[in-house]
Amino acid sequence: MSYCRVIQNMTGAQQELHKTYHDNHYGYPIHDDNELFGRLIMEINQAGLSWETILKKEAGFRKAYHNFSIKKVAAYTEADRERLMNDAGIIRNRLKINAAIENANTILALQKEHGSFEKWLESHHPKTKEEWVKLFKKNFRFTGGEIVNEFLMSTGFLPGAHAADCSVYAKIIKAKPLWHQPVKKASAK
Template sequence: MGSCYCDIAPGHPLHGPYHDHEYGFPQRDEPVLFERLLLEINQAGLSWETILRKREGFRLAYDGFDVDTVADYGEADRARLLADARIIRNRLKVDAAIHNAGVIRGLRDTHGGFAQWLDAHASESSRPRDKASWVKLFKRTFRFTGGEITGEFLMSLGYLPGAHRAGCPALRRIAAARKALGV
């Protein structure tokens, strides 16, 4: 995102609300986690502003980010998505969204859900998992999750540090959100 997001986002009609109320904040809801992963995957090669502008289009095209619905998409849904100008029409990204929805649905059986899977891997050692080990884990588990995508996804949820600079007012809200969720 170029210079520090904390310096450029405040006051911007798209970046501002995302920076102030979402970026770096913990999330537990499966549709929100799936949305964030899907948006980060679709951002690859594009600006975050483009993704934020298309966010509502993604929400509509992907049935409100309902994991079960997306996991069950077939060829007609793929064709529909590839023809939908409201989203990024890239076959690899569309296929990754459908595949990853199926993976997330499977995480319910193995870990209780996506948030629990993330938590289990964040705390499986005595020290926090570093970006490189997260990237390896994501590449084994999901599609279209290289280093930048995985890093931004995890930073956007507070699993990796660096979402905000020291002294950013959003840090107080993040701390309060973490306390409220008990994380």
């Protein structure tokens, strides 16, 4: 069952929390590298937990990780790691915290080489989910199949975030997600 349908069966505060994310964020292209990094942090932290838990802690993640500033997170010290391990506003898992810091450093290197994290992602379009997973596992920490799939669907690089009959689907198409763009052919020289 799609996320679009699951939300319809929810009620009250639970439905409102998910509906806000579904209607305004899920599947829309993100053009800000810090926000892309933030979504990656959230997807990594969701592993083994419910997405609802992550949505409830989003403000905590933003605060703890300096509003997802790639440069600031990349410079975190051992003291920052301990601060994060003691922060009840986030998921206190050393592997996930270390992954966020290591991935920030990876993104800085990709920005230096490609101009931005987004441009690095675009340079690999199109890929199948399996090809993306292999690429992410080669470059990033704590990025298995579900994490990579959800990260790429939620940021407009892979299709599937919304059912075609979902009211948000047309808005997503208007936002021009990369998965819906024609593939550019390499020019012959």
